[in-house]
Amino acid sequence: MPTSTQTLSEQTVQDAFHSYLRSSLTHAKMERLLDADVLSSAEGDLMITGPALSLYFAALRCTTNPPSVPLPRNPKSSAGDRPMELSYENCPPTFISFLRVWSMNVPAIQSLAPEHQHDLARLICGLPAIQNPVHRNISRIAAELRAVALEISQRRSFQDRFASALQTALDAGNSSHKRASFVPPPVYEPTSPSISYKPDRGSLSLQSHHLEPPSPSSTTPSPTILAPGLSPSIEFIRETLYAALGDVLEEHPSLRGLLSSDPCRAYFASVSLAILFVSTEAIDQTTKSIIGVLGTPLTLDECPRELQPLMAELMSIGEVAGNIVEEDNSSLMDALQRGEEVTGENETRLERVKKILIVGVGYESRNDIGNGTRTRKTSVQGRAVGFANRIGELALRMMSLPAFRQRQDSVFKVLAGIGG
Incomplete structure (x- = not known):
């Protein structure tokens, strides 16, 4: 699968990430890692869990070495266009540190047995692992993916689109009529107050x-x-x-x-x-x-x-x-x-x-x-x-x-x- 040496726009990467976010939250709901009440209330650390799940599923889909992120196909692209991947060669500088931490964890995630991969997904969602003893690497991997997710959650581009991703997951399967209640924090326009x-x-x-x-x-x-x-x-x-x-x-x-x-x-x-x-x-x-x-x-x-x-x-x-x-x-x-x-x-x-x-x-x-x-x-x-x-x-x-x-x-x- 080819990668372009031309730096991708931040908008392209953001769009791809939110596509992953919607599918990841939906998958987590179907797997009962997240329920409709949690998704609709957006309480707790869901703003961290959602992006971390996206990074986890992206790691499972990765097929390159060094690791790169397969980007969802643009609906407007023609059938003959070949899919793209986010790599070190085309990653916007803003996201390089995210890509680096993620890519260092891809081999470790892919080497886990399926049952340990499931435990990793559970830890990301704040659920206890099923396997006993717990695999020695999954706590560290979960912490690093959540660390990147914590940074992503502070980006305004993420906050503005998070509610729509939650609603997509809630609507999946027509099993819930709940509405996502997440509201982005205020937009700040700094002034010079008397202090x-x-x-x-x-x-x-x-x-x-x-x-x-x-x-x-x-x-x-x-x-x-x-x-x-x-x-x-x-x-x-x-x-x-x-x-x-x-x-x-x-x-x-x-x-x-x-x-x-x-x-x-x-x-x-x-x-x-x-x-x-x-x-x-x-x-x-x-x-x-x-x-x-x-x-x-x-x-x-x-x-x-x-x-x-x-x-x-x-x-x-x-x-x-x-x-x-x-x-x-x-x-x-x-x-x-x-x-x-x-x-x-x-x-x-x-x-x-x-x-x-x-x-x-x-x-x-x-x-x-x-x-x-x-x-x-x-x-x-x-x-x-x-x-x-x-x-x-x-x-x-x-x-x-x-x-x-x-x-x-x-x-x-x-x-x-x-x-x-």
Whole structure:
């Protein structure tokens, strides 16, 4: 099957991916990996599961070495036109890192026995594996496919078409009359609001008085912790995270440029890094409480039952991060005792996690398109990807909550003002 050496347009790749997305969600529904209720509500991490399934099925269909993605035939093409494939030679630069991580997993996916391939699909969908013991590679593969999917889910071109893909799957087989309820997040048009930002403290005040007034149907953003009509607990967590954004921007100045070039991605990365910051700096693991922006603790038991899983995951992330720091420090000391030279290239695992959150799982290879082969590095092989996924998935879950959506627009404008 031929590949073109002419770079494909981003639109061509997006169209092909959404064709895969529709068929993958439909197949998953038929195989009872996803049910109609999940598809219609679009709750949980379906925005990650859907793209990850597409990458999985594309890997099964791959017949080339090095791996390339067979593109669906264009309905407008003539019968004599030969099918195309997405390869390193014709991939748009925007998608190279996605293609690289996917292609490195294709041989491993294809070498799995059918029962283990099915287990991989189940893990991608958040279901337990059937085989016992679980194949040693499928957890790693699932984590890497979901890491790429997490990045894809932040692209506006994906968000705008996700609901139609869900509806296609729901309509398949005429077994459901449900409608997809997914609504894309707001489109941000950065302005320059009046803000209060104190670099010496890393604190960010959201009390901007030059923000555009809300529409009559929306809730007016309040500068206080306890806004009317919202759960005090979720607003407490929300404002604590948003208050950490100033520290995040100070620590990661590259986010400022990202705010201009890719606002949605920048906002997602900022919230993810704020989760990591709060989980390590504002969690009391002894009392199982989060210390809010006013210095007031909120315990896990004080949270409403529906919010406890989110807060428990926030605390768990902090605990894991603390363990990673201890392991990183121990590895550093061992290296020094062995007389090894420690340079800036010796990133700690937590530093790799932060880079993944900002620039994606394929960040190491962005300057190395090559011919499809490279030595797999620790951040892709090890636990950094899985931990970054946990943080990103929690960010996605929190950002989908109505209380966060109410505040996103004003907070994003403040961030954009700082970035400018």
